[in-house]
Amino acid sequence: MRHTLSVLVENSPGALSRIAGLFSGRGFNIESLCVAPTLDPTMSHLTLSTSGDDQIIEQIIKQLNRLVDVYKVVDVSEGEFVEREMALIKVKAEDDTRAEVLRMSDIFRCKIVDVSPKTYTLEVTGPESKIKAVVELLKPLGIKEMAKTGTIAMLREKKTI
Amino acid sequence: MRHTLSVLVENSPGALSRIAGLFSGRGFNIESLCVAPTLDPTMSHLTLSTSGDDQIIEQIIKQLNRLVDVYKVVDVSEGEFVEREMALIKVKAEDDTRAEVLRMSDIFRCKIVDVSPKTYTLEVTGPESKIKAVVELLKPLGIKEMAKTGTIAMLREKKTI
Numbered sequence A, B: 001m002r003h004t005l006s007v008l009v010e011n012s013p014g015a016l017s018r019i020a021g022l023f024s025g026r027g028f029n030i031e032s033l034c035v036a037p038t039l040d041p042t043m044s045h046l047t048l049s050t051s052g053d054d055q056i057i058e059q060i061i062k063q064l065n066r067l068v069d070v071y072k073v074v075d076v077s078e079g080e081f082v083e084r085e086m087a088l089i090k091v092k093a094e095d096d097t098r099a100e101v102l103r104m105s106d107i108f109r110c111k112i113v114d115v116s117p118k119t120y121t122l123e124v125t126g127p128e129s130k131i132k133a134v135v136e137l138l139k140p141l142g143i144k145e146m147a148k149t150g151t152i153a154m155l156r157e158k159k160t161i
Helices: A013-026 A054-066 A098-107 A128-141 B013-026 B054-066 B098-107 B128-141
Strands: A002-010 A032-037 A043-051 A070-075 A081-092 A111-115 A119-126 A143-148 A152-155 B002-010 B032-037 B043-051 B070-075 B081-092 B111-115 B119-126 B143-148 B152-155
Touching (some): A002 A013, A002 A054, A002 A152, A013 A054, A013 B013, A043 B143, A054 A070, A081 B119, A098 A119, A098 A128, A119 A128, A119 B119, A143 B032, A143 B152, A152 B081, A152 B143, B002 B013, B002 B152, B013 B054
Antiparallel strands (some): A032 A043, A032 B032, A081 A143, B002 B043, B081 B119, B081 B143, B081 B152
16 A cells, blocks of 8 residues: 655755665665755655555654654554645647647646647646546647656644534 | 756666765755656656755766666756746634635635645645745744645746747
């Protein structure tokens, strides 16, 4: 099963290297990763998506917690959560396909962030499955380039007060 | 100056660890990082934002190119480019602030991705400066939690045909 871990780490040059080393050394798999600064400049926020059975995930969390740079690890996918990623997709848009690209863009609520005589660049956000669907549908029209962030996630607020 | 590097690497457990090690070992700074799979499952796409003078950036690119897992390094910020990041922001939305949060969300074209009796979760995309502006304006209303992707970037298509 796919798990998304939210990790608060010290903003030090070695922290990422130690975390990546832990994963590669033990053969754990990183599917996607986002590292970004937080409101507090001494800390970074790392969102890591990985897969494995419960035992492996438990091991990963335990090992992460043992690193000195790591303040906190939360397995977001244990509760109810919102998950999003973003992609920039540069698609061919020539006379015969331009209308179709625009239709796709409307249906999936993409934003067009760049236009050239032969291409459109779309920005699309959503859960992983949506991004996959958009990519599959745009492929036949001709994807020239794609850049994707990893997944970020946040626990939903509990509905009971 | 801030540079955004787009790096195509082999999808192997050790690749990220070697790249992170290169940066920490030489004291280069990683401001944000995104790692995500590409259309080709044997490769990963890594977008890395770092800062330094031209000499340091040249060093970083040279060192990256020397790693066996690295297929290609492009300094996107050398040309004209589109740059985007995404944030999920959970804001307090109580009776007296709810209308103001909605106004902000409209102005910055955020999407509301989760609602609870006391909070709204906003999804916002844009260049780093826009995300910063949104965060600054929402801070007084009460940010409960934030998750951010790193920056992703793409070269604009040349306007001449």
